[in-house]
Amino acid sequence: MSEVEVRGIRKVYDNGLEALRDVNLSFPKGELSTLLGPSGCGKTTLLKIIAGLIPKSGGEVLVKGKPVDGPGPERAFVFQDFALLPWATVLRNVAFGLELRGMERERREDVARKYIAEVGLKGFEERYPNQLSGGMRQRVGLARALTVDADIILMDEPFSSVDEQTRRKFQEDLLDLLRHHQKTVIFVTHSIEEAAYLSDQIALLSPRPGTVSRIVRPGVDRNKTPDEIRRDRGYLDTVDEIWHILRAYV
Amino acid sequence: MKMLLSLAVWAVLWELAGRAKISTILPPFTAVVEAAIELVPSAKFHSAAIITLRSFSLGMLAALVVGIPLGIAMARVKSIGRILGMWVNIFVSAPISALVPILMVVLGIGETTVVVTVFLFAVFVIILDTQVGITHADRSLVEMARSFGARRSQLYTKVLVLSALPEILAGVRLGAIRGVKGVVIGQLLVAIIGVGELFETYSNNFLMEEFWALVLIVFLFAFAVSEAIAALERRVEYYAATR
Numbered sequence: 001m002s003e004v005e006v007r008g009i010r011k012v013y014d015n016g017l018e019a020l021r022d023v024n025l026s027f028p029k030g031e032l033s034t035l036l037g038p039s040g041c042g043k044t045t046l047l048k049i050i051a052g053l054i055p056k057s058g059g060e061v062l063v064k065g066k067p068v069d070g071p072g073p074e075r076a077f078v079f080q081d082f083a084l085l086p087w088a089t090v091l092r093n094v095a096f097g098l099e100l101r102g103m104e105r106e107r108r109e110d111v112a113r114k115y116i117a118e119v120g121l122k123g124f125e126e127r128y129p130n131q132l133s134g135g136m137r138q139r140v141g142l143a144r145a146l147t148v149d150a151d152i153i154l155m156d157e158p159f160s161s162v163d164e165q166t167r168r169k170f171q172e173d174l175l176d177l178l179r180h181h182q183k184t185v186i187f188v189t190h191s192i193e194e195a196a197y198l199s200d201q202i203a204l205l206s207p208r209p210g211t212v213s214r215i216v217r218p219g220v221d222r223n224k225t226p227d228e229i230r231r232d233r234g235y236l237d238t239v240d241e242i243w244h245i246l247r248a249y250v
Numbered sequence: 251m252k253m254l255l256s257l258a259v260w261a262v263l264w265e266l267a268g269r270a271k272i273s274t275i276l277p278p279f280t281a282v283v284e285a286a287i288e289l290v291p292s293a294k295f296h297s298a299a300i301i302t303l304r305s306f307s308l309g310m311l312a313a314l315v316v317g318i319p320l321g322i323a324m325a326r327v328k329s330i331g332r333i334l335g336m337w338v339n340i341f342v343s344a345p346i347s348a349l350v351p352i353l354m355v356v357l358g359i360g361e362t363t364v365v366v367t368v369f370l371f372a373v374f375v376i377i378l379d380t381q382v383g384i385t386h387a388d389r390s391l392v393e394m395a396r397s398f399g400a401r402r403s404q405l406y407t408k409v410l411v412l413s414a415l416p417e418i419l420a421g422v423r424l425g426a427i428r429g430v431k432g433v434v435i436g437q438l439l440v441a442i443i444g445v446g447e448l449f450e451t452y453s454n455n456f457l458m459e460e461f462w463a464l465v466l467i468v469f470l471f472a473f474a475v476s477e478a479i480a481a482l483e484r485r486v487e488y489y490a491a492t493r
Contacts, residue, residue: 048393051397052397053393053396055395071397071398071399072399073399074285075397076397076398077394077398078396079393080388081390083388083390083391083393083394085391085409085412087412087415087486096395096398097398097399099408100395100398100401100404100408101399117276122338144398148398193255
């Protein structure tokens, strides 16, 4: 049973630019799916359409079988530029989703504290975003998405503004966390390695107008350690396979 | 410290120029200060100060209540921005003093005219700065709030206004400075109320010590208002710098 499904999605911008054409994809429950493609292939546009943040020109988005036309509590978004409130502490930022829902302060801060600890930021509750590194800021963004207890997490190139060493550690933590919480994740990236390392399913998008050109299932054994995975035959083959497909687009 | 020193130098120069009797309109600084000390506790100053402060506060209050929402509306609703944008830009640079005689005809020679003058002096820069602040508010914060289910009202109170706060406060500070000009000019032209009446009396009777004392007090007031708002601005600056 797929948790999210998109059917015949089309997006044409006001200036006539066709960003997406007839995109059909299904995202199985509890899996991490990646939208992968070169810049300008509309992968972020597709993610934001699924999030209900930008209107689609045609087609439909089904969440748990029901068509949706805007944001909803079953989906939470992690932003490329973190989108943290600069005037609010880590604690308030993480609790912000619950604050918007009108949960009383003490309860929402208790929930937020729990997730702040889970993403490894215990002790930073009273800091402000500008006192944190890029990697830590994105952990705040992730904690905020987890705090609202959505079944579906949408992530828009969450590691692109994070340096390489931090990124690896973060990817490993992310896998742990998501497996533990049984989330359905839709992840946008332009990094082949990242996609192959993280994903259960990879949707390759062709550029302008973006459409699904191929679906790859890496079949990496998730019981292996991160270092074993990075030397795993299946992982390396997947990276190779994707590169051969994408090479045609660059 | 530097500022105090520079003020002291000017005070000494003023004192010397006054003692040298260069001009009858320039009494020595110490005489002016003496006049100020005499003036401040007097009943006529009190009633003038009260009426002036009241006009200023009412005019500023109206400018805030009208200016901030209008600036927000102009930034958020394109058609409103287009229709009003030109007018606000004209009025923000127009010499509003020229309108005061017309206001006097319409509103009479009284406090109302002064309040409206303060309002007109202050409101346009507040509108403009609010509009700029809201327009430049971080779009991804707006998107973030929407994705977490923010209602329209929450979007304004919890994201947009806070995000634009540095610009809004800058507008309020500039507006308040203009408002002080507005209250003095309004009262001078109306000429029968508040500080304007005192200015009028002193200059007509050639009471230069008192005249300059009043000038000093008005300057100090404008400076104090501006500094108070600037202090508030500094408190929000820590995040303005990080946007």
